[in-house]
Amino acid sequence: MLLPGTPSDEVAPVLAEGRGDITTLFVSMATRHPDGSDAEYLRWHTLDHRPEQHRLSAVRASMRIVSTPECRSARAAGSGRYDAIDHVMTYFFTDVGGMEPFLALSKALGDAGRKLPLLPPVERGVYAVNDKTAAARVKVGADVVPWWPSQGIYLLLENRAVPADGLAAVDGVAAVWTATSLPVEPRLASAPAGQALTYCFLDDDPVTVAERLVPHLRDRWQEHGVEPLLAAPFYPVVPHQWDRHVP
Template identity: 75%
Template sequence: MKLPGTPSDERDDVLAEGRGDVTTLFVSMARRHPEGADVDYLRWHTLDHRPEQHRLSAVRASLRLVSTPECRALRACSRDRHDEIDHVMTYFFTDPGGMEPFLALSKALGNAGRKLPLLPPVERGVYEVGEKVAAPRVKVGADVLPWWPVRGVYLLLESANSAPTDLHQVDGVAGVWSATSLPVEARLASARVGQMISYCFLDDDPVAVAERLNPVLDKRWSDDDVEPIFAAPFYPIVPHEWDRYVP
């Protein structure tokens, strides 16, 4: 179905009403559950822990992703410890200062007996949002992609000086957000400073889009200025269908 009208990013009068206030991402990447209880963990996190974070004024959106065996088979790059990533949780913050209330809330929920042991971590990072772009065909502007109902996400970790904004031209990619990791305290993050993370928001099955992206990424990585670290498709959590997408 073709949506009517002019894309938001081509309308100055639409953009003049607001560009969004998300500046910072907190990204937690983890392994699958050590005892295979991924479904139970996803149920708890989605019904209890994740909604509570939105009582914080600095948290504007959140997104939980899972890698399935089919997703794993189509990873274009998966090096060293990053190969262990099967879960990705992202919170979208208005500013880095929101991290302190975020940690305080986590402690308070723990004191209330409301926390499960975390999934085994692979890497956490605090990132500064950089370039954003939306495919004109989806009409909505790049600023609102975190609230757009995705069918999946293709996630990139790279050492790069340029964001992969041209990926929005690939069929099934509705838009791209890129961000760069910040120097923060070790209790908050372990990601290498300056590492770039990119979210390709998808409106087609992530497995199908991954096949289309592979040759495009190969061309991007032929540039000496871009070193791939991790590149993989993911599915979003489907509420109340906890076992629909699991590692």
């Protein structure tokens, strides 16, 4: 069903009231739980750890996504160690300065006995947000997409940034955000500087949209000569249905 009215990104008075203040992403990519306790981990993280991060003024939004066996089968690329990624956690920050309080809070929670052993990490990165686009049919502006209830995410991790032209026109892709990894201290992150991350926010089933994206991605990689490190659909965690989407 089509939503009424003119899309926000086409209405100057709406945009004049605010364009959002998210500039930075902290992205943690991990493998499945070594003992198969993914659901238990998601329960702890969603009910305990993740809400606490929102006491920080720099944290504006957060999102956790999971790769299921069906998602894994629908991947268009998975290079080397990145193929092991089944969990991705993203925090949306107002600025990179928010990383210090973020680390301090993590230590305080740990000292209070409030942390479980982390999922085996693959890579963590601090990314600068570049471009944001929303499909006109969703009506909400690209700036507010992190709060929009997507059906899932198609995640692109590439060795360098290239234009996201055309991705938001694919059926089922509601919006696209792009970001590039920043050079930071090793204690903050391990992603090499200049690496590119693209979030396709979906309004259709992630596995179904993954099939539609394949020809577009092949053309993209050939045209720009970019190396895909990961191109994969993910489902969002469903609160209180911890085993609904697990690796």
